[in-house]
Amino acid sequence: MSYNTENIRNIALAGHAGAGKTTLFEALLHAGGVIQTQGSVERGTTQSDTDEQEKTRGHSIDTAIAAVPFGKSHINLIDTAGYADFRGPTLSAFAAVETVAIVVNAANGIEYGTRRIMERAAERRLARVLVVNKIDMEGAPLGALVDALRDEFGTQCLPVNLPADGGRQVLDCFFHGEGTTDFSSLADAHQRILDQVVEINETVMGHYLDSGEGELNPQELHDAFEQCLREGHLVPICFVSARTGAGVREFLELADRLLPNPAEGNPPPFLNGDGEEITVNADPLQHVIADVFKIVNDPFVGKLGVFRVWQGTVRRDTQLYIDESKKPFKVGHLFRLRGKTHEEIDQAIPGDIAAVAKVEEIHFDAVLHDSHDEDRIHLAPVRFPQPMFGLALEPKHKGQEQKLSQAIGRLAEEDPCFRVEHHKELNETVVRGLSDLHLKIMLERMKDRYSVEVNTHPPRIAYRETIAGRAEGHHRHKKQTGGAGQFGEVFLRVEPLDRGAGFEFVDAVKGGVIPGQFLPAIEKGIRQALEAGAIAGYPIQDVRVTVYDGKYHPVDSKEVAFISAGKKAFLDAVGKARPIVLEPIVDVEVAIPEASVGDVTGGLAGKRARIMGTDSLRGGEIVIKAQAPLAELTDYPTELKAMTGGRGRYSLDLSHYEPVPPPVQKQLAEAWKPHVDDD
Incomplete structure (x- = not known):
């Protein structure tokens, strides 16, 4: 070199x-x-x-x-x-x-x-x-x-x-x-x-x-x-x-x-385990720090991890760690890429782009290093658009469920905007991408590379549930089966958090009325309810739960009892706290011929969309910016093609969640048939 x-x-x-x-x-x-x-x-x-x-x-x-x-x-x-x-x-x-x-x-x-x-x-x-x-x-x-x-x-x-x-x-x-x-x-x-x-x-x-x-x-x-x-x-x-x-x-x-070399450009933010920004030097003699920015599943050389070296020198036959793993892998082969051609090299210095093959544990955005002084360092993540288009999949031929799972897992490794979700309660596998074309291409790749064909249908929209008020809940779980019984009693309080805040569990128990070893079981029960939903079967978010009282029995109290008591006390409180269903609202940008503006804006208005503005591009093209409920855009690719003679294109990106209209919430709640565990 x-x-x-x-x-x-x-x-x-x-x-x-x-x-x-x-x-x-x-x-x-x-x-x-x-x-x-x-x-x-x-x-x-x-x-x-x-x-x-x-x-x-x-x-x-x-x-x-x-x-x-x-x-x-x-x-x-x-x-x-x-x-x-x-x-x-x-x-x-x-x-x-x-x-x-x-x-x-x-x-x-x-x-x-x-x-x-x-x-x-x-x-x-x-x-x-x-x-x-x-x-x-x-x-x-x-x-x-x-x-x-x-x-x-x-x-x-x-x-x-x-x-x-x-x-x-x-x-x-x-x-x-x-x-x-x-x-x-x-x-x-x-x-x-x-x-x-x-x-x-x-x-x-x-x-x-x-x-x-x-x-x-x-x-x-x-x-x-x-x-x-x-x-x-x-x-x-x-x-x-x-x-x-x-x-x-x-x-x-x-x-x-004139263009900057790796020592001259603005270094990206690297963060330590505490989220603090740290300096990484383009010094070939320092410990290795490299970031994996591309994964390729190559049928000839196996899984290929493509990385940029930020610090240190990666040499063939040396050992590297992946993230916080304690088990190293050997750099058996080090490659420089030219399209699909791989040229073997001896080393990669700071600023270099290189690849390693046949390391199954490697993944997108992994940090490779040769010292545990760096095992908590990571590159500040790239902000990707949220994949909002979804398809539910099932193999066209019976017995290919495992093959399907492996194939979509491989594809998801290669594209950070291709996501896979498994919904246990529906026994449904859903893939999400940035557009209908994105998903079509990925499924065609799956067929060509892995010989897996699928049937598809629209998935459930990713609604969420939350609460609009404060309330208290209580449940006593008591079972006697002839021998040792089950007992656990929980009093808790729920209150809404800011949109997007997630879930917060607070232990406010005083005087040991619930021993500390049972608090994780209560939280586990609450998290089960969060996942399963309370009014329409969708995950619950943006809720603080405070456990403040309860009772236990020195013989009959067990984790399973407090899991059940926590779950049902939480559902009791949610039912009183003005529960609401939230729907995903997406930013929509539609690029269309000027002649189609009236049809497209009218069509968006009929989908509960809010027009946020327009931009003019050269050649008579107009970009319409809007916000709309994702649920209203299921058939939008076909509609836009019809309105613009195939000349329109659009993109979606998740903006936020907001409450659905009351009639929609009622419809969703009536359609959900919850499964209640027998006591």
Whole structure:
């Protein structure tokens, strides 16, 4: 290995679907000499879209990783999916990079996904670069697009190069200020970006002014540029045509000369076991700390854990621990990835992206370390959208229940926005994802990879129960069966907590009227009731329970008696505390043609939705923002397709829970037939 941490650049290619990220990924690999022939999305020959579903559909579903040597740099590129349906793996990649290159379609301009990715990258304090692709398209309004990007994202967005000769070449305007471009003076662009860069650092500004606003030395430029990126004071705009190669080498030169290395980027927050933020150093001689940001279940090499090294050096044949596990695993094989190709390497230094195979215990977001001084450290979690779409599954063929469970478990390991729920009371397995398309793709993968076919039906909506008032409950559990009996008596109080607070158990027993060893049994009984529900069969949340009195018998009192007494005293109190059913309210964003606005807003209003606002995008597209009950959106994919001629798309994210209307609560309560244990 001929590079060190200062030479590494970690860059995620992200953006709206159709912007050309995968083609750019190919062009960058080709320009860096990694591949001899540039692959094609249309022919299904790219290094990143290797899954059969990706080839068939012509777009990325998962992330792909490859390293490009260029100049003095070792550039780790991560190609990500553009569709919001597959946002989980995309956001996971943000935990492994210093820079996000947001790819923009020159013809379509700022699209829905452009905004979302810019917001998420800024939220993670990552350096951002806007890469305008397809500059060779005839009539692409490049000058107007630069103005739009600055209007939308701020005046810190400035070109560092400009297209010339109809998009057939790109001229640098950061280091040089001479030449003729398609829409702007190169000298003016050169001056604007220099002024923006030097004002971030007083020392650099002084040198710049002392030289009569002349040129700075390369190191001063790099340091000031990198500081601008780290502080969000500059978002460079680069122009490329991934199809023709125009601007591709210029982008690699930008990465090599100016983008932050792992020691320069904003480090993500690492937390210790007490939740306190700690510093992790990109020092190859320190203890190892690495974060697993991707899991791949490969049919040839087994389970693959892909990780970013933050501190220390991971070497082949050494031992690592996973999280707080006391049992280490041996790094038998250490890989560098290039799409589906795995190159074996001897070590991975700070900033590197590498993978280990055949470690069953490894999981997404695991911290790998080589010292128990680090076994409670974890990376602050990425904020993922909540998977709100659900399908209940059952195997199409009898006897495949275990195979189904294993298959969906493997898929859930790979995508943090694909969740699996098992509802014991209904004997129902439910999978949840970000959209109907997301779930469809995952079930097709399950069939292709694991030969498991399923029947599906809509699951129950994830309602919750809570209380609106305070009340007291009591139950005496007494059984006599001829020998030793059962006895336990509990008095408790319930009161509502703030929405989202969960459950709180308070021991206020005085004088030993209930011995301390029975308090866990009372709490266990209460938690059983919380899970099973009280009025409509849905989990109860946002409740404080205070146990303040009771009785016991020195011979007959047992844990089982206090479990039952706690459960029924709690149900007694809940019934008096104005119980209510809560429904999930989701943030809905619908992108539609302008002509469909009336139909779509009217349709949402009929679903008890609240319209929160609208945004206009280029090309006559409108984004409607609303909040609506999830229960009302069961058939929305079909309805939206009909209203917009198939041109509408939407996303959901959980906002909050709020009470259902009284008629809905009555209907839910009547439909629930609770099972009461015999005393």
